[in-house]
Amino acid sequence: MLNISGTQINFLKVRVITFILSAILICLSIGAFFVNGLNFGIDFKGGTLIEIETSQEIEISGLRDNLNTLELGDVQVQEFGSSKNLLIRVEQQLGGDQVQQDVVQIVKESLGSYLSTDINFRRTEVVGPKVSGELIQSGAIAIFVAVFAMLVYIWFRFEWQFSLGAVLALVHDVILTIGVFCITQLEFNLPIIAAILTIVGYSMNDTVVVYDRVRENLRKYRSKEITDLLNLSINDTLSRTIVTSVTTLLALLSLFIFGGEVIKGFTFAMIWGVVVGTYSSIFVAAPLLRYLDVKREWNTTSAVDSTR
């Protein structure tokens, strides 16, 4: 029987350590962003992606050499889930949107003559320069809009101090997620943007639950020291935070292991985001309130009162 209720862990005692840890991770992420950069997939970089399945195993390096003789620029060939599934990526061609279309034909013909086995073309994606440019822009806008919307929402439901704390935690999560993609050089494509937006929602969800309790305790214990009060609030909600994180992670792990190759990057981002989001609501969002001078005199009869 799992029962984490009634804990009295002093989370704020370690706040200096966790703040430093977060700061280091953020610096690492930003550093990696400028040093390694993101490994953009064709959604954002443009180019051609072909996934094939063959009836026999293929020697990848030979195929790669063969495709590189086509003068299509950089051609990458990699295994995708099994040795009979291959992913072929061709970089974007110079000369605008129209010429990208020829790549598929050229590669397909070359594969047909080079490989003696049956080839099943499972997936073909061609993204031209115009669309990839727009996708990257709308992806970035979406993340900014989401964070801003959270800021406004929390501001309305709570006070600006909470809103600021929550958004700082949120930015922390987004930076760390982008950072892990810079460091691991995992492909960054459109579904990853969806994952980041979901992380924004999820992390906010976690933070809101803690903040809700902080607000409630601020009304309940008017003279309690703020550090103790924050600790109490984190402990009050700790059981819920852990249980929900675990169930979410259970579902995501199952998806990561069994859900197939196509969705793996997305699931990885989500798992990372849930871990980081949970960490940040306990060790970043809540401790931050200590420095933000939260209002103590809540009007107990106001409309947002949930304790009565």
Place this chain on the structure above:
Amino acid sequence: MLYFSNLKTFSVLSVIIITLFFAVPNFFSKDQINSFPNFIPKQQVNLGLDLQGGSHLLLEVDTEEIIKERVENLNADVRRVLKKNNLNYSNFKVSNESLKFVVEGFNSEIQKEISELSMSNSQNILAMGDQTNLIITQEENTIQINFTEEFIKQSVSNAVAQSLEIVRRRIDELGTREPSIQRQGSSRIIIQLPGIDDPDRIKSLLGQTAKLTFQLVDTSVNFDPFNPSKAPIGSEILASDADEEFKYIVKKRIMVGGENLVDAQPGFDPQTNEPIVSFRFDRIGATKFGRVTQQNVGKPFAIVLDNKVISAPVIREAILGGSGQISGGFDSEEANDLAILLRAGALPAPLIILEERSVGPDLGADSIEAGQFAAIIGFIAVIIFMIFVYRYFGLLADIALIINLFMVLGVLSLFQATLTLPGIAGIILTIGMAVDANVLIFERVREEIRNGSNMMNAVENGYKRALSTILDANITTLIAAIILFFMASGPVRGFSITLAIGIFTSVFTAFTFTRLLISLNAKRLKPNFVGLSKNA
């Protein structure tokens, strides 16, 4: 909070049952569904192209080409008017969007004449009541003529609408299954073709504007097809369709154009057995063609498709019947495609393919299978964990979770929303997150019990206190889902849909269904039901 009136119980259960009802067809094959009685819904979840296999194409109408053509027409009109009025112009410059020239004696009369001519040439483009489509500015003897912004906008908009119609006709001619062709933004067209994973033929059909013209070959000059000299005024040099090196010199004046065709069919020449396309003109086309052929017997004329000469037969006798045939060394599939293109009509401007995403049926099926398996495993793991933590209440949350999943399926079927691979991920994520509302409630109940409440009051207060937290927490995720819905397109949008539906159903089930279950057992509730030992 625990008291449920009969009416409330009834409405909660009806909402759930009705939603579940709509999920039913997803568990049967298409044939079985067809044999269902009529009162049972028959709509299954609408699978996205990434799951059922198919092709997605994003096209853009080359709007620059349209404006260029308009400017060229204007150019011809202006020169004609100036010539007619015996005005000598100089420094004539044609830029992307305007004309500029120096002329003496330009007056309002001539200005009016140009405006009227240009207007009459673009009657079908401007809205009723528009006075002019030109802005003419004069600075001493320098004249600049621009189109009004409204006119350019309207021209582009018309061309896109026309392109959409022609794309639709071409694709319909191929007999593809349930294609979806939609306009996106100001100049784009999205085509979704379920079941087609190699859209090469469609791409090549859409890649041609298919502008067909019949023009006389200019026989007035001596001409070497492999080394053409400059064409005389009024004529142009065009390459052969079969051999890029072989040139023809043809008169610019168009005898008849493709817009006068009423029918085109592929076939075979009875004598040579060569694939041909036979066509028929409408009345105007037939009259024009008859007259020109009558006057030019013995001379060759060129059949020109997209500025390439398909063939240049010699006119043996006047062709008065209004029908004819094209042969030009193509195979039967090419003849078939040409007939389709001619029947569907010419595009007003070239189409550029911006994006293609095609998924074969195997990958789609694999994705569904993997998604289902992952969902089941994730589901079992969450169920066991919930019982482990919350015991009896965990079981209730699990029942709610099952109901919840079927409700998501039901809502998807009811609204015919598209389920994509990221959409399946959204459902699996929902499995993990849907229990959250119940977790928040149960934790509150535990807390109340620890603070000395009896079980009934603890449950009562637990629900009351968790309400605002649950709403706040879920609204944040909902905001993210809504933003994603508006910013994303294609498969990713499917994720935002299942995520949002999951949020609604999970909050609904937590507040109605689990509560109903608890209230039905209210009298028998004990603290260990929520995972607390008796001495806690």
